[in-house]
Amino acid sequence: MIISAIGQGFLWGILGLGIFMTYRILNFPDMTTEGSFPLGGAVCVTAITNGVSPIFATLLGIVAGMCAGFITGMLYTKGKIPVILAGILVMSGLNSVMLFIMQTPNLSLLKQPKIQDFFTNLNLPDHFDIVLLGLIAIIIIVGLLLFFFFTDFGQAYIATGDNENMARSIGINTDRMKVIGLTLSNGVIALSGALIAQNDGYADIGKGVGVIVIGLASIIIGEVLYGEVTFIERLVAIVLGSIIYQLLILVIIKAGLDTTYLKIFSSIILALCLMIPRLKEALNLKTGLEKGE
Amino acid sequence: MKNKGIIGSIIALAVVLIGVFAYQMGSRQTGAATDNKEELKTVGILQFISHPSLDQIKDGVIKGLKDEGYEDGKNIKIEFLNGQGDQSKLNSMSQQLLEKNSDVLIGVATPAAKALANATSDTPIIMSAISDPIGAGLVTDLKNPGGNITGVNNLTPVDQQLDMAMEMFPEAKTVGMIYSSSEENSKSQIDRAEKRATKDGLTVKKYAISSSNDIAQITQQACQETDYLYIPQDNTIASAFQTMINESDKAKKPVFVSVDNMVKEGGIATVGQNQFELGVESGKMAADVLSGKSKPASTPVNVIDYGDMIINEDKAKELGITIPEKIKEKAEVVKGE
Numbered sequence A: 001m002i003i004s005a006i007g008q009g010f011l012w013g014i015l016g017l018g019i020f021m022t023y024r025i026l027n028f029p030d031m032t033t034e035g036s037f038p039l040g041g042a043v044c045v046t047a048i049t050n051g052v053s054p055i056f057a058t059l060l061g062i063v064a065g066m067c068a069g070f071i072t073g074m075l076y077t078k079g080k081i082p083v084i085l086a087g088i089l090v091m092s093g094l095n096s097v098m099l100f101i102m103q104t105p106n107l108s109l110l111k112q113p114k115i116q117d118f119f120t121n122l123n124l125p126d127h128f129d130i131v132l133l134g135l136i137a138i139i140i141i142v143g144l145l146l147f148f149f150f151t152d153f154g155q156a157y158i159a160t161g162d163n164e165n166m167a168r169s170i171g172i173n174t175d176r177m178k179v180i181g182l183t184l185s186n187g188v189i190a191l192s193g194a195l196i197a198q199n200d201g202y203a204d205i206g207k208g209v210g211v212i213v214i215g216l217a218s219i220i221i222g223e224v225l226y227g228e229v230t231f232i233e234r235l236v237a238i239v240l241g242s243i244i245y246q247l248l249i250l251v252i253i254k255a256g257l258d259t260t261y262l263k264i265f266s267s268i269i270l271a272l273c274l275m276i277p278r279l280k281e282a283l284n285l286k287t288g289l290e291k292g293e
Numbered sequence B: 001m002k003n004k005g006i007i008g009s010i011i012a013l014a015v016v017l018i019g020v021f022a023y024q025m026g027s028r029q030t031g032a033a034t035d036n037k038e039e040l041k042t043v044g045i046l047q048f049i050s051h052p053s054l055d056q057i058k059d060g061v062i063k064g065l066k067d068e069g070y071e072d073g074k075n076i077k078i079e080f081l082n083g084q085g086d087q088s089k090l091n092s093m094s095q096q097l098l099e100k101n102s103d104v105l106i107g108v109a110t111p112a113a114k115a116l117a118n119a120t121s122d123t124p125i126i127m128s129a130i131s132d133p134i135g136a137g138l139v140t141d142l143k144n145p146g147g148n149i150t151g152v153n154n155l156t157p158v159d160q161q162l163d164m165a166m167e168m169f170p171e172a173k174t175v176g177m178i179y180s181s182s183e184e185n186s187k188s189q190i191d192r193a194e195k196r197a198t199k200d201g202l203t204v205k206k207y208a209i210s211s212s213n214d215i216a217q218i219t220q221q222a223c224q225e226t227d228y229l230y231i232p233q234d235n236t237i238a239s240a241f242q243t244m245i246n247e248s249d250k251a252k253k254p255v256f257v258s259v260d261n262m263v264k265e266g267g268i269a270t271v272g273q274n275q276f277e278l279g280v281e282s283g284k285m286a287a288d289v290l291s292g293k294s295k296p297a298s299t300p301v302n303v304i305d306y307g308d309m310i311i312n313e314d315k316a317k318e319l320g321i322t323i324p325e326k327i328k329e330k331a332e333v334v335k336g337e
Helices: A002-026 A033-049 A054-077 A083-102 A128-149 A152-162 A164-169 A174-200 A211-226 A231-254 A259-292 B004-030 B052-067 B087-099 B110-119 B158-168 B184-199 B212-225 B235-239 B241-250 B260-264 B275-291 B313-319 B325-330
Strands: A106-108 A202-204 B041-047 B076-082 B104-108 B125-130 B149-154 B174-180 B203-209 B228-230 B269-272 B302-304 B308-312 B332-334
Touching: A002 A033, A002 A128, A002 A152, A002 A174, A002 A211, A002 A231, A002 B004, A002 B087, A033 A054, A033 A083, A033 A106, A033 A174, A033 A202, A033 A211, A054 A083, A054 A174, A106 B110, A128 A152, A128 A174, A128 A231, A128 B004, A152 A164, A152 A174, A164 A174, A174 A202, A174 B087, A202 B110, A211 A231, A211 A259, A211 B004, A231 A259, A231 B004, A231 B087, B041 B052, B041 B087, B041 B110, B041 B275, B052 B076, B052 B104, B052 B125, B052 B275, B076 B087, B087 B104, B087 B110, B104 B110, B104 B275, B110 B125, B110 B149, B125 B275, B149 B275, B158 B184, B158 B228, B158 B269, B158 B325, B174 B184, B174 B212, B174 B235, B184 B203, B184 B235, B203 B212, B212 B228, B212 B235, B212 B241, B235 B241, B260 B269, B260 B308, B275 B302, B308 B313, B308 B325
Parallel strands: B041 B076, B041 B104, B104 B125, B125 B149, B149 B302, B174 B203, B174 B228, B308 B332
Antiparallel strands: A106 A202, B269 B308
């Protein structure tokens, strides 16, 4: 169980990294997530059932997610639609796109090749295939992100998020940065969707519901637990946050709480994590006053 | 990296991973001989979502087990988990049922059965009321499943339903079929119904809804263009059925449904399957597997494709429809709520 949760944590951690690129760096929540996540899975599973090799199918899923992000970006920058609305529009539109691609709301991968088969065939103990797959994917993504953010281009991207006016005044095309950010971020999110669909063994158009909460939870748990850290540490913290979130859910299931009401427990965990900085602040404030007197 | 918290966490993570890895590799060699203990057998039930008909199936499963002499707390332990429609939770719950050493697993509704099937290929799985096990990739052959999965396949009695509708509305020329595009089972039922209705010389108009918010408008449209409406077993429509009935009542068009309790809620009639009975059948199959009487691989899937006629007399009166005596004799008559 713990190993399975850690493996899931890795896969969901990729989602967290994808959301991080827009939510924390560009400072806006991207609702496209809830569409590009299941889209990645839908494209990947459809491709596999049509005989495409799992690795290539996963790449197709990523490309599909990037297209979705690109559309949101264009609606936002060129169409001047507020970004949350643009994301929601694309998200709900993708529902039909997925139905069109899969021709059914739920497509199964039973008895089909999957990307983790390579690791499964190594005859490892249960769930270690997923852990390995997740770990490798995380290392690749974190590596690429680090490489990206330390190029001039990546620095310009960060500057856009930090202070858009400043960035524009030194000649950065901020609109282009936002479009690229949304495109890349949704590609990463779709990768996570494709991997999770293969791990789960099916794609479903309903899979996107609530995933943004899981992604935000990883980011926030990572921030709250590890505080101010360097950039690379931040990325690692998100993945750790994701694993911790999965473990917390596991604790809830294990503790024998009625799983009928699982969602409120995940909401409570998240709300508590979000409030921790405030609670800390409130406590600090109190001691500060005492000293003043 | 300087942050001690992060480094600590990574080390902890690595220790757990390597520790469990080493332990499991080790126990692989020594294992096998140790699990001969006489324990209560465990039945794991995974339900997709809380929903009146699925709840009935679950209760039926427990009854079916009891009928065969397996009672929770006495000679078996029933572990029940409900995924509440959350796909990702269904997986971790499947894992958990396996961790509890379930001797037989029961999946209520297709997504639950799929999650279980994906989690294990050894532990026997009984599908409970799955309408299209082949389409869902659960079994490849109904007569000879071959793997670790068998169970009850409930085919909605579409033919019987349309025959009954024909008898009740002999003058009808077009039938409107409303279904939700996000439900696999619903769509496959509509495909079957369309085939049958076209064969009988009716014109079929299909209307897909993408969420319960579309129901009012689509129903209005459908009522204008057709003589009566036909609704498959569809969770989205079931939860917003009152909206549909409000609209169809305004247009004075009858709604032919596929689930018995929807007749009470305002549908005109159906040929329905008793969900509880479906559950009982699955429970009995699970009991046979528990007692060792049968193995999933050689147990044919139990296909149930018949049902009982149910009509709502109040609704018929309200819409000015006279029900042929022939049907009235055979059918169970209910009053609207």
